Amino acid sequence: MDDQAKTGAVPRDFDSLRAFMVERKSDMPKRLAQVAAYSLANPDEIAFGTAASIASAAEVQPSTLVRLARHLGYEGFSDLQSIFRDRLKEKNLSYEERLNILEKDRKHVEEAELLSGFLNAASQSIARLASAIDPAHFAKAVDIMAQAETIYLIAKRRSYPLTAHMAYACGKLGIRYIMVSSPNGVEPEMAQFATTRDAAFAVSFSPYAADSIAYAQAFAKRGVPLVSITDSVFSPLTGFSTTWFEVAESDFSGFRSLSASMALAMALPVAIAEKRRQSGREKLQNER
Structure with missing residues (x-):
């Protein structure tokens, strides 16, 4: 525990x-x-959940929550959790949060409510990205x-639709x-064909x-500039990306869309x- 934690001068607001x-x-x-990565990506779940439910979702033991709190200098997990709960008090409950609460009180949610929940989650994700993204940061990624x-596109599983769309757009726009x-x-061997004149997007x-x-790391080790999209500063991609975007997608009933990420992938x-x-x-003009 560092000096700040020992003196009790720990953060009392979410941004800090x-x-x-x-x-x-x-x-x-x-x-x-x-x-820590799970808590920053899912602050509402930390605020609403119990130690058992949060630990299960984060795939750790409940005692790990206590260890994290004390590592940061808090008295216990409830003390740390209060920061996440205070964050909610500073804003009006969104439709997503209301539906999450509603779902806990009854077994059935109407189809229209489900649709509304997903639409509002998508809207929240896009609004959050719009307010947080730095135009200069976006310009740097575009410049790279x-x-x-040649741009090498890397994604698997849930992330794959983003690079699939980028591939379609690149083809239409004449971008190799x-x-x-x-x-x-043969994916591991693909990196050997890339040079510093290329770029990778993961x-x-x-x-x-x-x-x-x-x-992605294989391309970075070859000196290929890497632009990435991920969901947390704790993501392994942040350690070797030339520049990266943090996109936190809101969820509805545990399901996350790619709304904000797709908007970013469409713009690039x-x-x-x-x-x-x-x-x-x-x-x-310069040649004239």
């Missing part, structure tokens, strides 16, 4: 707690980091990929790409597909194509 966790993530044991001769996906298992969300992380190839057109026009 988030920064506090991020600052200390490299010093956390594996299980504590796992719970606009300069690439390669999907790091094959039926004969997507992975918790619990993080091991293959996606391994492939269009911005890359526009960046290249702009660069082409500037080159022609």
Whole structure:
């Protein structure tokens, strides 16, 4: 426990707690980091849940929640949980949160309520990304990929639709790409064809597909610039990405859509194509 924790000067609001966790993530044991990542990605679940339900969802023992709280300097898990509950008091309950509460009180939820819940979760995700994303950060990612001769697209499982859409858009926009996906298992060898003149784009969300992380790291080790989308600063992708986007998708009844992530993935190839057109026009003007 550090000096700040010893003196009791621990964060008492969510934003400070988030920064506090991020600052200390490299010093956390594996299980504590796992719970910390889950808590930042699912703050509402931490606020509403019991120690048993949260531990089950985070795939750890309930005692790990107590260990994390004390590691950060709090008296116990309930003290840490109060930060997440205070966060909810500062905002009006969303329709998603109301439906989550409603679901706990009865066994059946009407179809229209389910649809409303998913739509509101999608809306929340997009609104959160819109308020958090840095235009300069987005421009940097676009610049990296606009300069690439070939863009390698990496994603598995739930993340795969994002790169599938990007592949479609890149094809239509004349952007050379390669999907790091094959039926004969040669994905690991694909990295050897990439150079520093190329770029890689990876997507992975918790619990993080091991293959996606391994492939992305292989490109990064070759000096290939890597742009990634993930859901937490605790994601293994953040350690070797040139630049990355944190996208926290809201869930409804435990199901997460890709609404905000898909919006970002749709914007990237269009911005890359526009960046290249702009660069082409500037080159022609300079040659005159």
